[in-house]
Amino acid sequence: MSELVIKNLQVSIDDNEILKGVNLTVKQGEIHALMGPNGTGKSTLAYTLMGHPHYKVTAGEVWFKEENILEMKPDERARKGIFLAFQYPVAIPGVTVANFLRTAMNARRKAQNPEDKGIPLPEFRKLLKEKMDILQMDHVFAGRYLNDGFSGGEKKRAEILQMATLEPEIAILDETDSGLDIDALRIVAEGVNTLTGPDMGVLIITHYQRLLNYIKPDFVHVMYNGLIVESGGPELALKLEDQGYDWIREKYDSVPVG
Amino acid sequence: MPGKPKVVVSKTRRTRVIERDFAFTNSDVPIAKNKSLASYRAQAWEAFKRLPIPKTTEEPWRRTDLRKLPVESFVLPAEGAYKDLAPVPKDLLKPLIADQHGGQIVFMPGGVKVELEDSISKQGVIFTDLETAQEKHPDLLSRILGEVVKPEEGKFAALAGALAHNGLLLYVPKGVQIEQPLHSVYWGPGAFAHISHILVLVDEGASITYVHESASPTEPDSSTMHVGIVEIKVEAGANLKFVELQSWGKHVWNFSHERARLGRDANLDWIFGAIGSRLTKNFSELDLAGQGSNGRMSGFYFTDGNQHLDHDTQQNHFAPNTTSDLLFKGALKGKSRSVWQGMIYVAPGAQKTDGYQANRNLILDEQARADSIPGLEILADDVRCTHGATIGNLEEEPLFYLKSRGIPQEEAERLVVEGFFDPIMQRIPFEGVRARFQSAILEKMLK
């Protein structure tokens, strides 16, 4: 059973301290929701876990399968089993979804076995079609350039398709619900539900509670001002839906700065 | 660093700049039995002697400096010189398009080998070396020789016109449609001046695919150059697909003047691939002379090290209802440099023309540099002309995205570069040519 253990994580961007000591443990098989107002550092946490070069870790550790992943390159972290569904996926013009996914799968296989010749094309095609079907995606999608000219909803679906294909052990979904209409939201959520299970730990980052109507979290955390200030069960998400974030602000803003 | 100009101060208190020139003499001009070829060469030789080596003060040469060109040291290969040199690599002789070619001409220093399928020659197609053409097909020769590219156009055009020892004539008679592609190869090992003259005449309503490749191993000697002329006529209603690939050794100085003239409703699909040479200056022009003619030019280049590639393109709309579509894409590594200078010209009265040109560059190393200079000169009023030029770098965000999926840095870079070139690949109707470009990308990325 692997687990992602975040210990006292402090992160700065351009000398601004964004994360001020985050502690969180996500185990395989668990679903965690991370909520909080905009600008409190949720995406910063996600990017930092993935190793984006702009985010500077000033203190803390992140342990996963006996290694502090903060010392690893982004591609090594990914091959170790961590996946981030981006809030804003970037376009890769000229590279098709299929070509990209095949390259990503082969990179994993090759890391495990340098002799590996790559996944045979027919096997890959079959796999990709199965995964696209789970997300009710048209198969022509495989031939489109990755995120290039995709609608907001298509981008989010493409992220989940990647998760489905790469089968990570820990998946971080950053605002996968934003920009989706209710039908798309349902399809994506069902897709996530199909893919999760005892082998996958999930950290769902969301601003609203609506995604949590479809994906039932085991734990809910609230981030505010670079810290996880509240943790609880699903009832915490419902409280936030009823009362918004004002009570969080009141409770934690009262602490004078400095 | 460009070399200092050679200024010789003489003792007689006079300062004068010595004009450097090649060491070729009149006796280097190949003797022609055919009268028109003989007078063409004499005229070209006269122009060659008259014209100076281009300087950076001349607009087309502003970005390509020839001061390091070792002009005095170039010599022509003697008859049979190839026998002591590296043989043609087998890969180069393989058909690039289709399973089989209909004919092949292999040029080597001081030698040539010609093959043409009977089934094709029976249809009246001529695909032969210049020497044979002047003896057997003087009338055809005079329809194209010097008709499309004039030796007076420049020092190197004149040089090639006068001294071309390796040349070919491709002729496709009226209405003849050839499926099997024809293939010619210029294999240029050795420290020589390799000089070529290619003549392509596709007669009315005919159609053909023709591939020409130039290549050589990289050698330490820098006294190797290639100078070439390519003259193409695609007559009324005819179709030509022309693929040109150059992978000259990294020491080779490469110059060429190329022009295709299209008749009424003629079509040309012209594909360029350039990965070799130390320095290239290439003039490629599309003359849309007949109404309704249509030309597409697609260029792929990838430079590294100290390579310098300069492509000067011109799309001339001389007649109404003509279309041209040019896309050149290049990636640059190391300290290499590319220049693309393009011009769309629309003549007075050439109404309802549609011209497009775009040049896109991807800089992969800090010290590489691309210059991209589009231009329009439009003298008709009912036309549509658009152009675009971009120079970009490998961006961090796409690379991070790819790496976040487990793809290592180098492979992520390769994927982005391949994606960059994809629009060019999409324009190339030949799997073998695409595969060649693909392996060029791989090879250059690994260095």
Ligand SMILES: Nc1ncnc2c1ncn2[C@@H]1O[C@H](COP(=O)(O)OP(=O)(O)O)[C@@H](O)[C@H]1O
């Ligand atoms: N690339 C960046 N450069 C500068 N500031 C940033 C950058 N990314 C995020 N920030 C800042 O960090 C803080 C947290 O942002 P973010 O992690 O995106 O919040 P959330 O995802 O919770 O909305 C915000 O104040 C934001 O302005």
Ligand SMILES: [Mg+2]
């Ligand atoms: Mg965010």
